[in-house]
Amino acid sequence: MSRTNLNADDTRRQPAEERFRLVVESSPAAMVIVDNHGEIVMVNRQTENWFRYDREELIAQAVECLIPSRFHDRHVNDRDKFLKAPQARPMGAGHELFGRRKDGTEFPVDISLHPMQTSEGMLVMAYIVDLTDRKRAESEIRKRHTLERLALLGQLAGSVAHEIRNPLGVIRNAAYYLNMVKESLDGEAQESVEEILEEVDRANRIVSDLLDYTRDPPQQTATFDVVNFVHKLVQERRPIDDELVLVQSQIKSFDVTADADQITRILENLIVNGVQASVDPITIQIVISSSGSQVMIDVQDEGEGVDDSQRLRIFEPLFTTKTKGIGLGLVISKRYAEQNRGTLELVDHTGVGAVFRLTLPSHELVGGEVVMEP
Structure with missing residues (x-):
């Protein structure tokens, strides 16, 4: 072939390559081209945007830098298999795929692979779509x-x-x-x-x-001494089995403004849960204390406690570790606590069993006016 024909071929090839680069660069998806060694030879602007790399940082790097490390070994094996029988196909069919950004964060993706035979050998183009919005x-x-x-x-x-x-x-x-x-x-x-x-x-x-x-019944709030309220509730409640409920108060009195029926339901639920979680002899400890403008009522049982796997779900509807009940008591109790401007939580402690803490704000913070005699 004459030099003239070679120059003509180069002249025709240059516009074709330029058009290819423009298509790749303007793609709304991320496009990554790698060689048969798994090294990146070309990326487009969307790859920079989604993966937060400058393209100079990616060229000649192993494509695994864009993949979570837990998938590296599998990806290398899959890549070798693909190069032995290359054909256009989706990647990881039936599996959830994730891309890894420069900062280590991940996002869900869909990837299709397209082999390209070139004068420089086999190249593979990965067409990547960000599935974050779809998911x-x-x-x-x-x-x-x-x-x-x-x-x-x-x-x-x-x-x-x-x-x-x-x-x-x-x-x-x-x-x-x-x-x-x-x-x-x-x-x-x-x-x-x-x-x-x-x-x-x-x-x-x-x-x-x-x-x-x-349902969400209307609240009937009143101001009352919660210390006397707890003592009276324990004295008047009908015991379950052979339970013993002990009340220890570190304060003489503490006025709150709340719905007394809802506070009763919270404490009754906590006591019943404690009794059901305990073994004979059953002893439930209720400790009342205060910190500034808040009163804390701790209900402690002597059961096996709550393990780490259950802690995150303990306040979920219908979740229960007991043979009795349907798993709504703690959910309702937490909602009632919040409706009375308080909190209900499972707190860490050094003894056996579990401790649930009901925290309520003082009467001064709520500003109640109706006084109820407990």
């Missing part, structure tokens, strides 16, 4: 569907709970009458009456949890 939209759709299902289930649960409460009341009244005349019953019958009353109480707590979870 976010899919997550929002799933979340919306979940909320819709929960709302429907909530309506159904509320209706069922309301219908169950009436026959439970009839059963309880009948059992209460039998309990009044239990002296005329034999020992086995007396035990049966006690069992009926306990199970009716448990069913009522479940019904109350369902109703409280599915």
